[in-house]
Amino acid sequence: GNSVTQMEGPVTLSEEAFLTINCTYTATGYPSLFWYVQYPGEGLQLLLKATKADDKGSNKGFEATYRKETTSFHLEKGSVQVSDSAVYFCALSHTGGGNKLTFGTGTQLKVEL
Amino acid sequence: DTGVSQDPRHKITKRGQNVTFRCDPISEHNRLYWYRQTLGQGPEFLTYFQNEAQLEKSRLLSDRFSAERPKGSFSTLEIQRTEQGDSAMYLCASSSAGPGYSGNTIYFGEGSWLTVV
Numbered sequence: 001g002n003s004v005t006q007m008e009g010p011v012t013l014s015e016e017a018f019l020t021i022n023c024t025y026t027a028t029g030y031p032s033l034f035w036y037v038q039y040p041g042e043g044l045q046l047l048l049k050a051t052k053a054d055d056k057g058s059n060k061g062f063e064a065t066y067r068k069e070t071t072s073f074h075l076e077k078g079s080v081q082v083s084d085s086a087v088y089f090c091a092l093s094h095t096g097g098g099n100k101l102t103f104g105t106g107t108q109l110k111v112e113l
Numbered sequence: 114d115t116g117v118s119q120d121p122r123h124k125i126t127k128r129g130q131n132v133t134f135r136c137d138p139i140s141e142h143n144r145l146y147w148y149r150q151t152l153g154q155g156p157e158f159l160t161y162f163q164n165e166a167q168l169e170k171s172r173l174l175s176d177r178f179s180a181e182r183p184k185g186s187f188s189t190l191e192i193q194r195t196e197q198g199d200s201a202m203y204l205c206a207s208s209s210a211g212p213g214y215s216g217n218t219i220y221f222g223e224g225s226w227l228t229v230v
Binding site for chain 2: 036043045049098100
């Protein structure tokens with residue numbers, strides 16, 4: 001079946017540091033890949049997505065590239081801010097089964113001054 | 114605001130009681146999903162509807178759980194005879210379906226927190 005594996009958190013960084021959150025997946029066929037962000041006490045917000053191999057999703061300075069050869073979709077940001085502190089979820093969806101999302105366990109990011 | 118809305122946002126109930134959550138999806142979306150999220154975990158799929166038809170149910174959805182979407186618009190999720198293990202956040206989400214395309218964005222509501230005491 002489909003599954004997503006993320007690096008464990010929490011990840012603690014100083015403001016303006018470089019961020020990488022690793023995500024790898026297992027799926028048959030050609031899923032779409034997503035990063036969602038969850039701020040404390042809130043629901044999930046889509047951060048970015050990529051729908052085919054070698055696509056790069058980007059938003060708010062965050063980027064992730066769909067790497068089919070390594071089945072990865074790592075999240076990166078060149079300079080994090082305190083306001084980026086949140087939990088980040090990697091997810092995949094597949095055309096079979098209503099495009100439902102399969103999520104990783106989430107990675108908490110803490111950015112300090 | 115025309116996002117996904119959920120009600121109530123918080124519910125505390127005694128073990129054995131029934132609870133019902135309501136979800137209003139984005140108006141033009143024909144797919145509606147329910148997920149459950151426990152502390153420190155990612156959301157887990159429970160069920161989804163396409164219009165009024167419930168097309169898939171997860172094994173997580175025991176016989177105490179039932180979901181409906183009677184007119185293909187809002188949906189309800191009912192939990193009967195609640196147990197402490199049901200304490201979680203219940204997330205509703207919606208999307209517009211495109212056949213053979215997995216990249217449709219799924220939009221989430223803010224969730225309904227359930228605490229069973």
